[in-house]
Amino acid sequence: MSELRRDPIGGRWVIVDTDHPNKPEDYEHESHGWRGGTCPFCYGSESLTPPEIEAIRNPHTSPNTPGWQVRVVANKFPALQIEGDLDRRGLGIYDMSNGVGAHEVLIETPYHEKDIPDLLNPEIENIISMLCRRALDLIKDKRFKYIMIFKNYGPAAGASLEHPHTQMIALPMVPKSVMEEIKGAHNYFEFRERCIFCDMLRQEIQDRERVIIENKDFLSFCPFVSRFPFEVWIIPKKHSGYFCHMPAEEIPALAMILKETISKIKKVFANPAYNFIIHTSPINGDGASEGYHWHIEIMPKLTRIAGFEWGSGFYVVPTPPELAAKYLREMSQSSAKVT
Ligand SMILES: [Zn+2]
Ligand SMILES: [Zn+2]
Numbered sequence: 001m002s003e004l005r006r007d008p009i010g011g012r013w014v015i016v017d018t019d020h021p022n023k024p025e026d027y028e029h030e031s032h033g034w035r036g037g038t039c040p041f042c043y044g045s046e047s048l049t050p051p052e053i054e055a056i057r058n059p060h061t062s063p064n065t066p067g068w069q070v071r072v073v074a075n076k077f078p079a080l081q082i083e084g085d086l087d088r089r090g091l092g093i094y095d096m097s098n099g100v101g102a103h104e105v106l107i108e109t110p111y112h113e114k115d116i117p118d119l120l121n122p123e124i125e126n127i128i129s130m131l132c133r134r135a136l137d138l139i140k141d142k143r144f145k146y147i148m149i150f151k152n153y154g155p156a157a158g159a160s161l162e163h164p165h166t167q168m169i170a171l172p173m174v175p176k177s178v179m180e181e182i183k184g185a186h187n188y189f190e191f192r193e194r195c196i197f198c199d200m201l202r203q204e205i206q207d208r209e210r211v212i213i214e215n216k217d218f219l220s221f222c223p224f225v226s227r228f229p230f231e232v233w234i235i236p237k238k239h240s241g242y243f244c245h246m247p248a249e250e251i252p253a254l255a256m257i258l259k260e261t262i263s264k265i266k267k268v269f270a271n272p273a274y275n276f277i278i279h280t281s282p283i284n285g286d287g288a289s290e291g292y293h294w295h296i297e298i299m300p301k302l303t304r305i306a307g308f309e310w311g312s313g314f315y316v317v318p319t320p321p322e323l324a325a326k327y328l329r330e331m332s333q334s335s336a337k338v339t
């Protein structure tokens with residue numbers, strides 16, 4: 001018999017195949033090679049991108065030239081445009097707004113073929129601190145209510161450029177999936193006067209069954225109600241609603257756990273496409289909740305969303321999270337480089 005599990009935050013049910021669980025080799029995921037060619041994110045191609053917004057650079061190098069370690073530019077084909085006033089209006093029964101927002105791209109490294117597991121810890125720390133800096137800057141714009149940070153790695157995960165990069169979209173409203181988590185967390189907080197994420201963290205640390213890595217400041221684990229096989233969450237141990245308010249002294253621990261977690265995923269599956277997103281509290285006074293706790297969700301792209309999921313919102317998870325965590329935990333980080 002399979003198992004139904006209910007997410008205590010969003011209320012979603014999932015179906016976990018506990019009877020005939022998939023092993024990693026049962027997934028036919030698309031691994032991908034490197035196409036090469038002219039890349040706008042490599043050294044020497046700086047003029048092919050919109051001008052630099054911010055960068056971490058070697059001394060005596062000028063903007064829009066080589067010599068950077070992390071570089072942020074506007075997206076050349078933005079989903080939303082920075083100019084203009086927010087004009088939200090009704091159209092009969094429909095609500096609409098003009099496409100105001102910001103869409104930035106953080107180029108993670110000058111090296112075309114280096115993903116997070118191939119970088120040195122201080123290089124990953126640069127990425128994290130730059131994401132925080134950009135988020136803090138975008139928050140100043142009162143039109144924005146949410147900053148979504150995400151990464152698409154590999155064509156199957158939606159990456160159109162193969163050079164590793166993370167994107168940031170500042171939105172004029174709070175996205176639905178975040179709102180659902182916030183409402184769920186808020187209800188729990190009203191009822192128990194505790195943060196559901198803090199409670200989840202405590203229980204996972206106690207159970208250990210779904211834990212992949214734990215360090216001083218962060219925990220990485222496969223959630224009990226995973227929606228996707230080998231879904232992983234990374235969560236700060238200290239309660240905090242905002243990713244960008246992370247204390248500087250916690251950044252090395254996050255860099256370390258992010259690198260180790262993604263290395264393990266890339267060892268279990270040969271260079272899989274994956275997405276990661278950062279869920280953090282809304283900004284500028286819309287929908288913030290004291291019971292919300294920021295976290296990272298990582299999803300290797302192993303399955304496709306099919307009719308049942310689409311129609312019902314039920315996800316079918318072919319590998320129980322307990323088993324996924326075991327595979328990931330037991331994978332040593334050492335020979336992590338898979339290309
Ligand atoms: Zn490149
Ligand atoms: Zn919390």
Ligand SMILES: [Zn+2]
Pocket residue numbers: 181279295297
């Ligand atoms: Zn979330």
